[in-house]
Amino acid sequence: MSTADEERELIARIATRDERALEELYRRFEPRIMAFAHRRLNDPAGAADTLNEVMLEVWKSAERFEGRSSVATWILSITRHRVIDRLRARGGRVFEEIDEGEEDAGAIDAEAALAGASDAGAVRDCIEELPDAQREAVHLAFFEDMAYADIASIMECPEGTVKTRVYHAKRALKDCLANAEISHA
Template sequence: MITLALNTSPDESTTAWALAARSGDAEAVEHFVRALHRDVRRFVTSIGADPQCADDLTQDTFLRALGSLHRFEGRSSARTWLLTIARRTVVDSLRYAATRPRLTDTDDWQSVAERAQPHGLPGFDDGIALAELLAKLPEERREAFVLTQLLGLPYAEAAQVSNCPVGTVRSRVARARTSLIERLHEAENPIPMGAAA
């Protein structure tokens, strides 16, 4: 069993749990998974093409990570390492889906059920609006924005996950912010029909 100092940062804690889990410590595995599950799910949901597959992609990410945990040496934080695996998992999923024929163009039962849910709940519309705005961003900008602004990764770690220079991540985040602000202003202040003519 591993004990952590009180002043340990969340990234240091998850990295310590990952290193302890390498030796088969079941409690460390559980702490590692619990600490990062939400971040992984948010990440795969934001960059994946099909939000309904988020649970499967999250599970697949952890299966891949736990299968290769013996190779994790702690040179980066466990969160950065795991989000890199999550990114590869989503890319592999998208490649696989692109090679399979589509069976139907109709909505599945889950989409229909989600649209039937009440929309007046506090925060519901804001969450939907943010998801819709993020979905309109180019993939690279969305990924950089989610990693740094929603998941709170430092730019250097986001660059490592995205396999690009830090400056590129900074540029993508700045452009994503600009696009999101412009779209938000457009949504809040629609141009009157007569003014457009």
């Protein structure tokens, strides 16, 4: 049985109020929900609250899961909504309008960028500088290794927008990492 099938089966068991199935799903998704929530909230306590809310939502609405998306897409989509609620409650901005034009940046020192990509600290700092939507897309594409169609479903935007966001984020990261490597040298 594939991981996706196992997760669907867990949801079906949760729909029958099987707490063991919920615990298994919790163990599987805790790091993913925490990482995604923390990426946007930058707050471990807020991420833990989000985890609790998301898993409670899964418990309450498992019987309504229709299986049109994967369980991971469904759960990360709930996570995103809960994170947005939390950001709104904080009174901060939720989305940032970003320029997703097609202009290329200037030449980037590819060698320096490649070296920077293996420096976790530099990568973390550069991701922090990305606009929210790009940071979210990078997380789903590079940490979750998700397909662009799934990312589009989670971010509720067209697939082309996902590809463009990831493309621009990659350019920005490359530029940032090239400079970070120079500053670390």
